[in-house]
Amino acid sequence: MKQAVICIMPSESQADKTIDSLRNAGFYNTNISILMPDRAGSHNMGHEQHTKAPEGTSTGAGAGALVGGALGWLAGIGALAIPGVGPFVAAGPIMAALGGVGIGAATGGIAGGLIGLGIPEYEAKQYEGKLLEGNILISVHANTRDEANSAEDVFKGMGAKDIRRTSEEPLKVVK
Secondary structure (H helix, E strand, O other): OOEEEEEEEOOHHHHHHHHHHHHHOOOOHHHEEEEEEOOOOOOOOOOOOOOOOOOOOEEEOOHHHHOOHHHHHOOOOEEEEEOOOEEEEEEOHHHHHHHOOOOOOOOOHHHHHHHHOOOOHHHHHHHHHHHHOOOEEEEEEEOOHHHHHHHHHHHHHOOOEEEEEEEOOOOOOOO
16 A cells, blocks of 8 residues: 655754655655755745646746755755745655645645545644645655555654655545
8 A cells, every 4th residue: 555654844954864764765766855944045036937827836947956965866856835824945755746747726735645645634734834834845656565664663763753655556536
């Protein structure tokens, strides 16, 4: 069963060390997501003109220059302008969830993207609040229970907060 293991880190240096530990544990950069406030105030934000979810997010280039170290190793790093919330930096599978049509009109923002990843609404709103306080969200997408256990062990060893697991199984449509 595919799962995501999610945590909150209070600082960029702690997040950087955690990403490095995940890499050393054998996780691929394409299976690790990060979402953090853009503290550098990137001026390279752009707007995606063809999106079907204007209340969602828009992506921009140049965020790779905002982070370094192990964070720079992550796949698809970019800047996000989240209406009503502000600028964020994201990488990995979460970038697609937040940067595309996956943002729901009712919830929108960060919580809507996290709900799209399978996080229950209540928890998604809690994570959104922690991000707005300046914390950093890290998610590992695990294909097996052993991988999920390994990611959780890394998070615990690095002092992560609010560690959660969520299923990544596709929702079944009932007619």
